[in-house]
Amino acid sequence: MGQTNVLYQHGTLALLVPGLLAGTLTMKELLQHGDTGIGTGEGLNGELIILDGIPYQADSFGKVHVLKNDFTMPFANIHLADFKFLTDLKDADPEKFATAALSGKTNSNTFFSVRVKGNFSYMKTRAVVKSAPPFDTLEETAKKQSIFEKHDVEGTLLSYYSPTLFHGAAVGGFHNHFLANDHSIGGHVLDFKLASGKLDIQLFDTLEQHLPVDNTEFMDHDFSKDNIADVIERTE
Amino acid sequence: MGQTNVLYQHGTLALLVPGLLAGTLTMKELLQHGDTGIGTGEGLNGELIILDGIPYQADSFGKVHVLKNDFTMPFANIHLADFKFLTDLKDADPEKFATAALSGKTNSNTFFSVRVKGNFSYMKTRAVVKSAPPFDTLEETAKKQSIFEKHDVEGTLLSYYSPTLFHGAAVGGFHNHFLANDHSIGGHVLDFKLASGKLDIQLFDTLEQHLPVDNTEFMDHDFSKDNIADVIERTE
Numbered sequence: 232m233g234q235t236n237v238l239y240q241h242g243t244l245a246l247l248v249p250g251l252l253a254g255t256l257t258m259k260e261l262l263q264h265g266d267t268g269i270g271t272g273e274g275l276n277g278e279l280i281i282l283d284g285i286p287y288q289a290d291s292f293g294k295v296h297v298l299k300n301d302f303t304m305p306f307a308n309i310h311l312a313d314f315k316f317l318t319d320l321k322d323a324d325p326e327k328f329a330t331a332a333l334s335g336k337t338n339s340n341t342f343f344s345v346r347v348k349g350n351f352s353y354m355k356t357r358a359v360v361k362s363a364p365p366f367d368t369l370e371e372t373a374k375k376q377s378i379f380e381k382h383d384v385e386g387t388l389l390s391y392y393s394p395t396l397f398h399g400a401a402v403g404g405f406h407n408h409f410l411a412n413d414h415s416i417g418g419h420v421l422d423f424k425l426a427s428g429k430l431d432i433q434l435f436d437t438l439e440q441h442l443p444v445d446n447t448e449f450m451d452h453d454f455s456k457d458n459i460a461d462v463i464e465r466t467e
Numbered sequence: 468m469g470q471t472n473v474l475y476q477h478g479t480l481a482l483l484v485p486g487l488l489a490g491t492l493t494m495k496e497l498l499q500h501g502d503t504g505i506g507t508g509e510g511l512n513g514e515l516i517i518l519d520g521i522p523y524q525a526d527s528f529g530k531v532h533v534l535k536n537d538f539t540m541p542f543a544n545i546h547l548a549d550f551k552f553l554t555d556l557k558d559a560d561p562e563k564f565a566t567a568a569l570s571g572k573t574n575s576n577t578f579f580s581v582r583v584k585g586n587f588s589y590m591k592t593r594a595v596v597k598s599a600p601p602f603d604t605l606e607e608t609a610k611k612q613s614i615f616e617k618h619d620v621e622g623t624l625l626s627y628y629s630p631t632l633f634h635g636a637a638v639g640g641f642h643n644h645f646l647a648n649d650h651s652i653g654g655h656v657l658d659f660k661l662a663s664g665k666l667d668i669q670l671f672d673t674l675e676q677h678l679p680v681d682n683t684e685f686m687d688h689d690f691s692k693d694n695i696a697d698v699i700e701r702t703e
Contacts, residue, residue, distance in 0.1 A: 245632050340686055341678045396481050396690060399632050436681075440674040442577045450576055454632060 254303020270307025289417030349428015490539020506543025585664015
């Protein structure tokens with residue numbers, strides 16, 4: 232079931248850039264490594280968030296579903312929750328959130344997760360549209376995303392912070408997903424304003440980076456021309 | 468004792484660049500993750516190679532020692548050996564070795580280890596000189612390295628291959644250490660000519676990246692000005 236000091240990652244963000252979007256891990260396999268996480272489905276099928284062991288998908292039509300065990304993913308992060316209270320937060324935009332989560336520093340050299348439960352006066356998310364094989368590249372997919380906005384919504388923002396050194400494997404900095412308590416909105420967070428909430432944090436000393444070595448397209452792909460870091464910067 | 472599909476890494480190569488050379492893991496702790504590996508000691512104290520569970524250090528005076536359990540390291544790779552025979556190799560320089568290890572491809576998208584046991588008609592290694600706190604940067608240390616050469620020596624070359632995406636965390640490409648059977652030469656491999664030998668390979672699907680989160684210097688360091696990739700390229 233995983234250990235609380237370990238962040239498990241299946242796939243890398245780099246493999247989404249050229250469109251290596253085959254589902255290479257099942258939800259059942261992923262949930263063996265924790266109860267809290269984020270990810271995306273095969274073909275960038277929606278934005279995933281796992282809370283208290285339950286995997287939710289926010290799709291491009293604005294619907295939230297609970298996922299089945301055989302749902303497959305090209306990329307996901309998961310860990311076993313053991314959050315510690317860090318601070319209360321009021322009137323916070325993404326910048327104020329980041330400063331609070333980093334305890335005033337500008338960056339961190341290790342991986343950590345942040346969970347914010349609270350009342351959001353504004354939430355803006357996106358969910359990408361699933362593509363079928365041959366899969367789109369990340370830039371093409373990003374053009375087809377749906378954008379959702381909501382005011383005054385209660386919910387959970389789940390964030391993973393990755394050190395800059397691992398940019399490409401992960402999103403360097405914060406990667407935020409959201410789920411409303413009433414499931415009225417979810418997805419990859421583009422912007423928000425937190426009216427008031429509680430910020431919990433969990434530090435990891437280990438990244439368990441799992442790669443889809445049985446996927447021939449991944450193993451045979453030449454990443455050298457994909458300009459990974461720039462594309463992730465523009466699209467994530 | 469580790470699993471045969473996992474490469475365990477303590478620290479990153481990036482932290483050697485600015486001279487974050489404190490020993491943050493003991494040999495006893497490292498050996499819990501495998502029986503085969505490479506690394507360096509606190510202050511870049513020699514070049515390490517672990518074979519069949521025994522940790523050896525090639526120091527800057529050209530001596531080889533067996534290390535004790537309380538020896539500490541800022542950086543190491545280790546795994547549980549389960550090598551498979553890949554090919555016999557004759558008259559091979561580093562380039563021919565790399566082509567054979569990659570089965571003719573120019574790169575790999577996952578981590579793997581290669582072990583070559585054989586007769587080397589030429590071996591050129593280096594071992595760095597230990598620095599004391601305040602530690603030297605990797606570039607300063609590299610200027611003080613000792614170079615060793617030997618002809619017609621039997622021994623084991625142990626290599627780890629890391630995908631380019633992880634350059635900085637590891638050495639992108641091959642990272643080779645060597646130990647002569649008679650312990651007459653060892654260290655970080657700079658050049659070699661293999662007369663004849665057997666090449667064994669072990670593929671990993673998981674990198675277990677462990678970071679020294681209890682080391683304040685590491686956690687507080689700003690890596691953004693260290694030009695990590697370039698320095699590793701020049702010095703490793």
